[in-house]
Amino acid sequence: MSEWVKPAVLFSEAAIQERIRDIGRQVTADFDGREIAIVGILKGTVVFMADLIRAVELPLTCDFLKVEITKDQRIDISFGPETDFRERDILLLQDVVDTGVTMNFIAGHIQEDWKPRSLRIAALIDREEQRKVDCTVDYACFKVNQDGFVVGYGLDSKEKYRGVPYLGILDKRKT
Ligand code: IMP
Ligand code: MG
Numbered sequence: 001m002s003e004w005v006k007p008a009v010l011f012s013e014a015a016i017q018e019r020i021r022d023i024g025r026q027v028t029a030d031f032d033g034r035e036i037a038i039v040g041i042l043k044g045t046v047v048f049m050a051d052l053i054r055a056v057e058l059p060l061t062c063d064f065l066k067v068e069i070t071k072d073q074r075i076d077i078s079f080g081p082e083t084d085f086r087e088r089d090i091l092l093l094q095d096v097v098d099t100g101v102t103m104n105f106i107a108g109h110i111q112e113d114w115k116p117r118s119l120r121i122a123a124l125i126d127r128e129e130q131r132k133v134d135c136t137v138d139y140a141c142f143k144v145n146q147d148g149f150v151v152g153y154g155l156d157s158k159e160k161y162r163g164v165p166y167l168g169i170l171d172k173r174k175t
Pocket of ligand 1: 044094095097098099101102148151156157
C-alpha cells in the first residue's frame with residue numbers, strides 16, 4: 001500500500017461551504033419551486049450531496065448510482081435507483097469532470113433510458129480546459145487548471161483521502 005501524504009490545501013472547508021451556499025441559492029432560483037431529483041455518482045459525491053441538499057430550499061429526492069470502468073476500459077453503470085425519473089428534473093452530481101468522457105457517457109444514458117424532463121450537471125471540480133468530448137457543467141463549484149490530483153471532501157486517490165475535510169491537491173507522482 002502506498003504511503004499517506006497530507007494533501008496541500010487547494011480549497012479550504014470555509015471556501016467550499018461558501019461555494020456550496022452560492023450553488024444552493026442558484027439551484028433554488030433556477031428550479032423555481034419544482035421538485036428536484038438529485039442523483040450522485042458514487043462514491044466521490046457523498047460529502048458534496050450531504051452539503052448541497054442542505055443548501056437547496058426546494059423539495060428534493062436523493063439517489064446514487066455506481067459507475068465502473070471495466071478492464072477493457074468500458075464504462076458500466078449499475079442503476080441503483082428504483083425511482084422513476086420520467087418527467088423529473090434531475091440534478092446529477094459528479095466529483096470531477098476532466099476529459100468529460102465519463103460524464104458524457106453517463107448523461108447520454110440517463111437521457112436515453114430515464115427520459116427525464118430535464119438534466120443538469122453539478123461538479124465539485126471542473127477541469128474545463130481538459131475536455132476531449134462535449135460536456136456542459138451547469139454548476140461548477142471550482143474550476144481548476146493546475147496540475148495534480150484533487151482529493152478530500154469525498155474525493156479519493158485509490159480509495160484514500162475521502163475523509164480529508166478540505167479539497168487538497170497531490171503531486172501526481174504520489175497518487
Ligand atoms: P473524465 O472522464 O476524464 O472526465 O474523468 C472523470 C473521472 O475521473 C471522475 O469521475 C473522477 O473519478 C476521476 N478523476 C479525474 N481527475 C481526478 C482528480 O483530480 N481527483 C479525483 N478523481 C479524479
Ligand atoms: Mg475515484
